[in-house]
Amino acid sequence: MIALSLAHIARAIGGDLQLSSDDTPETVVSGAVDTDSRLMMPGGIFVAKPGETTDGHEFVDAAVSAGAVLAIVERPVAASVTQIVVTDVVLALADLAREVVAQARARGDLRVVGITGSNGKTTTKNLLARILEGEGETVSPKASFNNEVGAPLTMLRVTEQTRFLVSEFGASAPGEIARLAGLVTPDAGVVLMVGMAHAGGFGGIEATFHAKSELVRALRADGVALLNIDDPRVAAMAPIAGEVGASVRWFGRGADAEVRADDVAVAADGTRCTVTVDGVSAPLHLQVLGEHHVSNALAAIAAATAWGVSLADCVARLETVEIAERWRMQPMGSQRVRIINDAYNASPDSMAAALRTLAQITSADERKVAVLGAMSELGEYAEEEHDRVGLLAVRLGIQRIVVVGTPARRMFLEAVAQGSWDAEAVFFETADEAYDYLVGELRDGDRVLVKSSNSAGLRHLGDRLGESFS
Structure with missing residues (x-):
């Protein structure tokens, strides 16, 4: 996390700062933020999140023993650590993420990309992160950290040196993507597809369309929407980008896509195709199994090239990816x-x-x-x-x-x-x-x-x- 004073953090999350004997309001912290005391590192911030079976407040002492210097809690606990007491720690986590990203933008050249879609989010996130890591410090989610807790925790890993933040936005109900994307107001937003995943929670495919389009509505006025031209529902989000002042960059197999794949051949050692970006072509051998991952690779290339990364560098870095993620093909x-x-x-x-x-x-x-x-x-x-x-x-x-x-x-x-x-x-x-x-x-x-x-x-x-x- 970027360095912030205890007083600054308390203001950002609207909490009551209760200092330990060793701290002052101007004491600066910059350690990692986590809700799991077992993952706490020296100098870290522990968020005592109540759960269905356990309560994070019971593990504040364990977090302190592991090196936590600040606990964000919903009630004071008997522990020798500075605490900020808030009404809801999950909302406080989101508020802190919003402030950290805003401060990182003000202090440096941070660019934020959000990724959503019924399928392929995690694969696309990993592919894009692999490309961007060659350009500078890149923060992306661990595993599928894409919900109301996981997404803010990813955002809070941003430092003063971070150039790219890749956020994955999942949702099981309308409004969730809007809330998460609203924390960072992305510079770019990737929409992969609108399918039946979570349709039960959304209430049908049209409701899923509206939920996924929340990412496009959350873009900055000078941002770019990376949209899958092969999915009619995703393509229908282009007017929404225009409404918020964002441009559209198309990816897919369609002839009108700025980032396109042709000559796709699937084999046991991966998928080969020819990728064309704005008229320039190059062969790609994607080791990740499955023709459907070509679209995810195109989405990653579309986002990266929109920010000036060359097609040659995109291809070279993508070809080093052996699997999308554990338990995914x-x-x-x-x-x-x-x-x-x-x-x-x-x-x-x-x-x-x-x-x-x-x-x-x-x-x-x-x-x-x-x-x-x-x-x-x-x-x-x-x-x-x-x-x-x-x-x-x-x-x-x-x-x-x-x-x-x-x-x-x-x-x-x-x-x-x-x-x-x-x-x-x-x-x-x-x-x-x-x-x-x-x-x-x-x-x-x-x-x-x-x-x-x-x-x-x-x-x-x-x-x-x-x-x-x-």
Whole structure:
């Protein structure tokens, strides 16, 4: 975090400053901010967030022992550390993030880019961060820090030397992206796609469109909206950019995109294509598996080149990325039995993309195996969308469809209804049962996709399979 006095922090978050004997209002702190006492570092700021099962106030002493010099709390605690008492620590965290980014802008040349979309946010964030790191200090989210706590914690890692802040904005309800993006007023905003992810929380696809467009509305007047020309709903956000005074830069496969990909070829070692930026072309070999990640790479290139990074530098840095993130199209196992662990998150769109990738990278003498779990947060659309996945798996010629968990059972039933009834589709209640089956069933030449939402827990099944067949 940038250096701020205790008095400055207290004013920024509207709290009551209660000093320890060693501090004054002008004492300066600049350590890392965290809500987890186990991650506290010397000189850090501990935010005592109440949780569903634990209360951060019970861990203030542990945070102090680890080196915390300030605690932000909702009630005073008996600990030998300066405390700022606020009404709501989550709101205080957001207020502090807003102030830190504002101070960093005033003190230096900080540029902020926000990324949203129903799928691909984390991959795009990592790709863009890899490009920008070559230009200067870049702060980006750890894992999927994109909610009301994770996004501010990322913002609070900004220092006086930071040149780029990459923020990932997720949401499960309208208004959340507006609140998060409003903390930083981005210079650039990337919108990847409007799909069915979280549709249950939003109330449908049109409500999802309005929620994702909140990022475009939050842009600075001289900012730029990086929009996916291939998604009609994203393309429909262009007039919103005009309303706030931002320009539009298109990326995608469409002929009118300023940042475009052609000649896309998918293989087991990644995806190759030709990228064209404002009329200049270069070949790209993206090691991250899946044709759908080409769009994420184009989004990253569009943002970086809008800020003056050359296409050559973008390509060179992207080609060093081996995986998007753990549990996201992560190759495991061996050449004998290849496991693709993509079970951190799932939506109808990402499930379809992963299944198509499995079909594309499996040769005629190899066998396609899909281990599938439930997609969460679909609400009233859950049954229909799980049916669609089962149907698609059959149409793609997946030879073994292994469905795990009662919430995903409709995938199995639909696959059977579509003809995968002769042991081609199987169902198991638990991941342990599926593991026992797969260890005995998988053979040389199998290519295995493990795909589900995080809540289904199949990412750990993927890890076990990867280790067993390594």
